[in-house]
Amino acid sequence: MKNTTQVGIIGAGPSGLLLSHLLHLQGIDSVILESRSRQYVEERVRAGVLEQGTVDLLCDSDLGDRLRREGLVHHGIELRFDGRGHRIALSDLTGGRAIWIYGQQEVVKDLINARLAADATIHFEVDEVKLSGIDSTRPVLEYRRDGRDHKLTCDFIAGCDGSHGVSRDSIPAGVLRTYHHVYPFGWLGILAAVAPSTEELIYASHDRGFALHSLRSPEISRLYIQVEPDEDINNWPDDRIWEELSIRMATDDGWTLQSGPVLEKGITPMRSFVVEPMQFGRLFLAGDAAHIVPATGAKGLNLAVHDVHKLAEAFSAWFRAGTNELLEQYSANCLGRVWRVQDFSSFMSLMLHRYSDDDGFRGRLQRAQLNYVCSSQAAARSLAENYVGLPHV
Numbered sequence: 264m265k266n267t268t269q270v271g272i273i274g275a276g277p278s279g280l281l282l283s284h285l286l287h288l289q290g291i292d293s294v295i296l297e298s299r300s301r302q303y304v305e306e307r308v309r310a311g312v313l314e315q316g317t318v319d320l321l322c323d324s325d326l327g328d329r330l331r332r333e334g335l336v337h338h339g340i341e342l343r344f345d346g347r348g349h350r351i352a353l354s355d356l357t358g359g360r361a362i363w364i365y366g367q368q369e370v371v372k373d374l375i376n377a378r379l380a381a382d383a384t385i386h387f388e389v390d391e392v393k394l395s396g397i398d399s400t401r402p403v404l405e406y407r408r409d410g411r412d413h414k415l416t417c418d419f420i421a422g423c424d425g426s427h428g429v430s431r432d433s434i435p436a437g438v439l440r441t442y443h444h445v446y447p448f449g450w451l452g453i454l455a456a457v458a459p460s461t462e463e464l465i466y467a468s469h470d471r472g473f474a475l476h477s478l479r480s481p482e483i484s485r486l487y488i489q490v491e492p493d494e495d496i497n498n499w500p501d502d503r504i505w506e507e508l509s510i511r512m513a514t515d516d517g518w519t520l521q522s523g524p525v526l527e528k529g530i531t532p533m534r535s536f537v538v539e540p541m542q543f544g545r546l547f548l549a550g551d552a553a554h555i556v557p558a559t560g561a562k563g564l565n566l567a568v569h570d571v572h573k574l575a576e577a578f579s580a581w582f583r584a585g586t587n588e589l590l591e592q593y594s595a596n597c598l599g600r601v602w603r604v605q606d607f608s609s610f611m612s613l614m615l616h617r618y619s620d621d622d623g624f625r626g627r628l629q630r631a632q633l634n635y636v637c638s639s640q641a642a643a644r645s646l647a648e649n650y651v652g653l654p655h656v
């Protein structure tokens with residue numbers, strides 16, 4: 264069992280795995296500690312919209328074979344309200360950029376396969392991960408595996424352990440500033456074994472609440488409806504979910520939603536969260552460990568990818584050239600994009616969801632915003648360039 268490494272990574276989600284892969288391409292050693300099993304992380308259904316920049320990075324890093332074969336390229340999305348659909352032509356408005364539909368769990372599978380093919384060390388099902396010495400030059404990760412205690416001495420630690428991990432909390436009190444906003448709604452999401460009823464994603468705003476028709480493949484649909492954040496999933500048998508989706512997405516010209524067996528369902532509250540800075544001593548936070556965005560902008564996974572790209576560049580500069588400028592600037596280099604994405608995700612959320620305390624005023628503003636986005640090329644371009652991902656922020 265290895266007891267030293269250059270970068271100790273906590274978490275085998277997209278950020279931890281991609282960081283480990285990018286470091287490997289630079290000849291830098293890493294060890295990943297993951298609390299869940301391999302099967303669990305490979306089957307965890309979450310995001311599915313990849314920005315153009317994410318796809319480019321994955322393809323440029325030898326991770327694009329299956330993505331190019333099975334990913335679905337989308338050149339537009341639909342905003343649907345008042346019984347009509349309005350297409351936002353993403354590619355036409357952004358000089359040809361697009362989004363790709365490819366499930367997060369597929370990205371995770373590709374990354375695990377690539378890492379294991381390169382003999383990487385990923386320890387699944389570890390317990391009691393503890394960080395120490397993060398303000399020294401030899402930070403240590405302690406953990407339990409197969410009933411035994413282990414120690415891993417590192418040059419650096421990357422906290423890629425999501426919003427409920429341990430790394431962020433090991434930073435001393437008073438160092439981090441936390442920004443948190445809770446939206447007064449959640450999403451009930453289903454994965455269904457039915458061909459999508461649409462070729463492009465549909466974002467629907469309705470008096471009964473928001474609905475989204477997304478997809479994962481030509482055979483699998485992913486759909487969401489806005490619910491109360493503390494809603495009990497038991498109140499939503501499958502038939503009720505399909506009926507509500509049909510009502511919220513109905514059009515005047517009789518569009519129909521195909522239903523099918525529900526493979527999975529769950530409720531996610533919508534919130535925004537950011538810590539600043541994203542680093543302390545030799546610990547660097549990436550992905551959901553440092554920030555959460557409401558899913559309306561489809562950005563969480565893409566932001567995680569951006570973070571670890573920056574972090575891999577910074578580690579590479581340190582290990583190859585001995586320079587620490589990029590490490591020192593890591594947080595600043597990420598936070599510009601983090602806040603741009605928070606703003607965009609908040610904009611989409613506020614425009615599309617129904618507020619239960621609305622006396623009518625907010626609804627009128629939302630209609631005005633939707634009509635503007637769907638009638639002004641400047642407003643549509645702004646939405647489009649944010650949705651496909653700004654190349655330089």
Ligand SMILES: Cc1cc2nc3c(=O)[nH]c(=O)nc-3n(C[C@H](O)[C@H](O)[C@H](O)COP(=O)(O)OP(=O)(O)OC[C@H]3O[C@@H](n4cnc5c(N)ncnc54)[C@H](O)[C@@H]3O)c2cc1C
Pocket residue numbers: 273274275276277278279296297298299304308309310311312367392423424425426427428429531549550551552558560561562563564567
């Ligand atoms: C329930 C849910 C639904 C989502 N749905 C969508 C969606 O529909 N659309 C969208 O765009 N985005 C969605 N997101 C956001 C997106 O999936 C995340 O932004 C993305 O997963 C971030 O990747 P990450 O690697 O930073 O974190 P994660 O994917 O959370 O990975 C963190 C990893 O660390 C592991 N870990 C945690 N604690 C420890 C520990 N103490 N020791 C060792 N390992 C640990 C976890 O098991 C996990 O494997 C969703 C997120 C969640 C939580």
